[in-house]
Amino acid sequence: MSVHSALTEHIEVVGLVKSDLMGEIEMIGSKCKNALDDDHTIFFMGNGGSAADSQHLAAELVGRFVKERKGLPSIALTTDTSILTAVGNDYGFEKIFSRQIEALVKPGDVVFGISTSGNSPNIINAIYSAKEAGALTIGLTGRGGGILKEICDHCIVIPSDSTARIQEAHILIGHIICEIIDEGI
């Protein structure tokens, strides 16, 4: 793929997000803001590049995005190598997030599952656990949405089949949600 076509593809995907998904992003941002106002926690999880996105977004909330404000409760479930290796080793890789959800998530919390395919078993298991725990579940996906689209309370499906373009749209949307949260604090 040439630089020109990668950039063209990115712009097209972002254009579709703008034309089709603005309302959904706004709604999810305000639900996150309301949950934080009520002292709930926002959790993020994903594999590979989406693990990095999870950590990135939790850091924006606990630390600072743009505005000076108090730290906000947010946890990326991708960071504790002792938990990830113990649970992965003892129960299986498909349980690395669901076990943490069972241990940490309280009713009213918000759980983001970030998966470009929407079909990663460890994210799917964790979304089921989050629903059982009484959390609001949000999928960030692509490729038609996969299973996450069927099981999450809300799911943003990036209209692309390119993992890279989907991930780029996910972090853009994550940043916009941080902006919505910042505005109301």
Ligand SMILES: O=C(CO)[C@@H](O)[C@H](O)[C@H](O)[C@H](O)COP(=O)(O)O
């Ligand atoms: O960042 C990339 C590709 O851009 C990779 O690390 C990618 O995230 C990994 O292959 C993930 O395992 C893909 O999982 P998912 O998005 O389908 O849930």
Ligand SMILES: [Zn+2]
């Ligand atoms: Zn990537």
